[in-house]
Amino acid sequence: MNASLLSFSLAAVLRRKAKSFALGGGLAFAVALVSAVLFLTGSLRSEAERAHAAHPDVVVQRLVGGRPTTIDEGARAKVESLPSVRRVVPRVWGYVFLPSLQGNVTIVGSPPGDAPLSVANGTLAEGRDLAPGAHEMIAGEGLARFLGMRPGDELGLPASDPRAKPMKLVGTFTSSLDLWTADVIVCDDADARALLGIPDGQAVDLAVHLSNPNEARVVAGAVLDQLPGARVIERDLLARVYHLAYGRRAGLVLGASLPALLALLVLAWDRASGVGPDERREIAVLKAVGWSTADVLWAKLFESLLVGAAATALGVLGAYAWVFWFGAPGLRPALVGWSVLYPTSRLTPAVDAGELLGIVLVVLGPFALLSVVPAWRAAIADPSESMRG
Amino acid sequence: MREGSAKICGLACLLSPALVVVGLSADARSRRAEASARAPSVAAVAARLPTSDLALSGGARWLRAPSLEEPSAAFADGPGAPDPDPAGGSMAPPVPLWNARGAR
Numbered sequence: 001m002n003a004s005l006l007s008f009s010l011a012a013v014l015r016r017k018a019k020s021f022a023l024g025g026g027l028a029f030a031v032a033l034v035s036a037v038l039f040l041t042g043s044l045r046s047e048a049e050r051a052h053a054a055h056p057d058v059v060v061q062r063l064v065g066g067r068p069t070t071i072d073e074g075a076r077a078k079v080e081s082l083p084s085v086r087r088v089v090p091r092v093w094g095y096v097f098l099p100s101l102q103g104n105v106t107i108v109g110s111p112p113g114d115a116p117l118s119v120a121n122g123t124l125a126e127g128r129d130l131a132p133g134a135h136e137m138i139a140g141e142g143l144a145r146f147l148g149m150r151p152g153d154e155l156g157l158p159a160s161d162p163r164a165k166p167m168k169l170v171g172t173f174t175s176s177l178d179l180w181t182a183d184v185i186v187c188d189d190a191d192a193r194a195l196l197g198i199p200d201g202q203a204v205d206l207a208v209h210l211s212n213p214n215e216a217r218v219v220a221g222a223v224l225d226q227l228p229g230a231r232v233i234e235r236d237l238l239a240r241v242y243h244l245a246y247g248r249r250a251g252l253v254l255g256a257s258l259p260a261l262l263a264l265l266v267l268a269w270d271r272a273s274g275v276g277p278d279e280r281r282e283i284a285v286l287k288a289v290g291w292s293t294a295d296v297l298w299a300k301l302f303e304s305l306l307v308g309a310a311a312t313a314l315g316v317l318g319a320y321a322w323v324f325w326f327g328a329p330g331l332r333p334a335l336v337g338w339s340v341l342y343p344t345s346r347l348t349p350a351v352d353a354g355e356l357l358g359i360v361l362v363v364l365g366p367f368a369l370l371s372v373v374p375a376w377r378a379a380i381a382d383p384s385e386s387m388r389g
Numbered sequence: 390m391r392e393g394s395a396k397i398c399g400l401a402c403l404l405s406p407a408l409v410v411v412g413l414s415a416d417a418r419s420r421r422a423e424a425s426a427r428a429p430s431v432a433a434v435a436a437r438l439p440t441s442d443l444a445l446s447g448g449a450r451w452l453r454a455p456s457l458e459e460p461s462a463a464f465a466d467g468p469g470a471p472d473p474d475p476a477g478g479s480m481a482p483p484v485p486l487w488n489a490r491g492a493r
Contacts (some may be wrong), residue, residue, distance in 0.1 A: 007395035010402070048443050050428065054435035093439040108438060115433045122430035140444070176427055177434050182444040186437055204439070238441070306402045313405035320413050324420065343444055348424040349417035353410055360406040 002298060009302035012282075024311035026264040031315025031363055032322065033261065036331055037253050038359070039323045039351050046350035047179055052238065056089070056207035057216045060223055061231040068231065070202040078226045079208055084219055086211045090203030092189055094196040096157050105143060106184045107157075109192030117171065117186075127151040127171025132188055137167040140181040142344065144172045157185075163194035175345055182343040253331070283375070284383040293379045300375035301368060308367040312360050324349050 013020045060079060062071040073090050080088045092109035110130060117123040117138065130136045139149070149155060149169050156166035173181040193200065210219060213235070220232040254261075283296055291299075322328055324347060435441050 003396045003400075004392070006399040006403075007392050010395050010399040044443065048441060050424070051431050051435035051438075051441035054432045055441045091439055106439075106444075110437055114437050117433060117437070121433060122427060123433050173434065174430070177431065179443045180431070180434060180438060180441070184438065184444065302399070302403075306399060309404075309406050310402045313409040316406070316413070317409050320416075324416075346420075348420050350421075351413070351417055353414035356410040356413055360410060364406065 002295075005295065005298050006302050009299050009306060012299070013303055013306050020307050024307045024314075027308065027311040027363070027367065028315040028318065030261050030264040031312055031359070032318040033257055034254065035316050035319035035359055036322050036328065038355075039319055039349065040328055040331060040347070042350040042355075043323070043347040047348065051180055052235070055235045055238065057210040057213045057235050058208040058220055058223065059233040060206040060208060060227065061204075061233070062227070063229055063231050068205075070198055070204060071206060071230075073201050073203055075227055075230075076203075076206055079206060079223055082219055082222050082226070084210050084212055084215045085208055087209040089207040089209070091205050091207050092192045092196065092198055093204050094192075094198070096159070096195060098158070101146060104183065105157075107192050107195050108184060108186045109189035110186050111189050117173075123174060123177065124171045125174040127169070130170065130186070130188060133190070135165045135167045135188070135191055136170045137185050137187040137191070138171040138173065139169060139185045140178055140183060141172045141175045142178050142182045143185065144169060157195055159195045159197065161194045161197045163190075165191065165194070167191060178343045178345045280378050280381075283378045284381070287379065287383040293376070296379040297372060297376055300379075301372055304368045304371035305364070308364050312363045312367075315363075316356060316359060320349070320351075323347065 060071065060075070061068045062075070063069065071090075076088045076090055079085060089111055091111075094107055095104040096107055097104050112132060117129045119126065119128075124138070125141055127138070130138060137155070139147075144150070147155065151169050151171060154166045154168050157164070167187055173184070187195070192198075196204075198204065208219065208223070210216060216234045216236060220234050223232050224230060283300075286296055286299075287293075322331065327344070327346065
């Protein structure tokens with residue numbers, strides 16, 4: 001690399017400050033917007049997949065009129081009798097609308113035998129696990145804060161069922177888990193039934209755990225044979241659902257910002273590919289004083305690379321800081337949704353060196369090449385004609 | 390600007406993408422390691438939840454657990470109707486799941 005040419009190019013870039021800043025600023029903004037959407041989408045997808053392993057291998061629901069409805073717990077025995085089925089757990093969960101919140105909270109019944117929740121194992125920010133039959137609950141930290149509750153406080157949730165009792169908050173989930181627990185209240189199975197109005201002997205769905213998860217497809221088919229009209233959801237298919245859901249969101253956000261991006265790219269292309277009269281005269285002078293065409297091309301390539309590299313680096317750095325250091329203000333609601341109980345925990349980056357390098361090369365390569373062609377045209381023109389204009 | 394410092398500045402500009410890639414990769418790796426350390430607590434909580442869907446769109450019941458709900462219509466309160474919740478327009482229905490079920 002010719003270092004003198006590089007310093008000459010830097011001086012040229014600084015001489016045309018306004019053009020360089022307009023070009024670099026536009027490019028940096030476009031790179032930052034696209035990169036931020038990609039970073040946020042990738043992160044959400046990987047967060048969704050982190051909890052995926054704990055999901056049951058198969059979930060069985062009952063449909064009536066095409067809508068999910070409660071399933072008779074008698075179906076449990078039929079599913080349990082199938083080969084490869086290790087455990088079937090009837091689950092009770094649903095939603096309760098809180099007028100004070102103007103939103104739903106997710107009520108989850110906790111059957112006996114679940115892994116314990118505690119401050120020590122990092123699941124609870126404060127308090128302890130539920131004691132069965134004591135009308136207790138554990139809530140997401142954001143929800144507890146919204147309701148102004150501390151462990152020891154009692155809450156009566158709206159319910160038409162007379163069995164529903166006020167419940168005592170005995171713990172809150174740690175804030176690092178609020179992507180899953182922001183709107184969740186976990187309580188005793190009986191309390192959940194009372195709150196949601198689900199009679200004994202019924203469940204919302206059946207969670208089926210298999211001794212060999214690879215047999216999920218076969219078991220799902222067998223469940224459908226045993227329970228015609230059931231809806232069977234396999235865990236592995238859910239990964240594809242997440243992929244689709246977040247990809248679609250990212251696509252919509254990028255689609256909405258496409259006009260702005262296109263305007264910026266057209267501006268950048270126009271600026272990068274056009275050689276103005278001043279630059280044409282400068283190239284002619286350089287050729288007249290003995291510069292070769294190759295020297296001129298190198299100098300012009302360095303100019304583009306200097307602006308493009310700095311703008312790309314700034315754009316990628318800005319996007320990363322925007323999403324992972326500052327929590328993606330402005331962008332997060334568009335991709336994450338407009339929930340009343342908004343998960344605020346920090347996202348974990350899923351982006352790696354390969355992806356970052358890919359973004360840099362995709363932007364920088366065409367940008368640099370685009371600017372060389374007009375410079376080459378100017379460099380092969382007759383210097384005296386160029387100087388006369 | 391002196392030529393020596395101009396060369397250094399120029400070189401720094403040219404190398405800035407590489408520096409950013411290396412720095413951000415290292416930061417991302419350390420954050421992923423932190424997240425991995427929290428994996429047991431995520432698993433313990435996820436085992437109690439009905440779904441591993443993220444609590445992203447809790448304002449509407451049909452959006453909170455899209456992987457488990459609404460098999461026949463994207464929005465049961467008005468199949469084919471415009472989604473009343475802005476986030477819903479961006480949340481894809483579980484198409485592969487339906488396709489797989491239909492194929493059986």
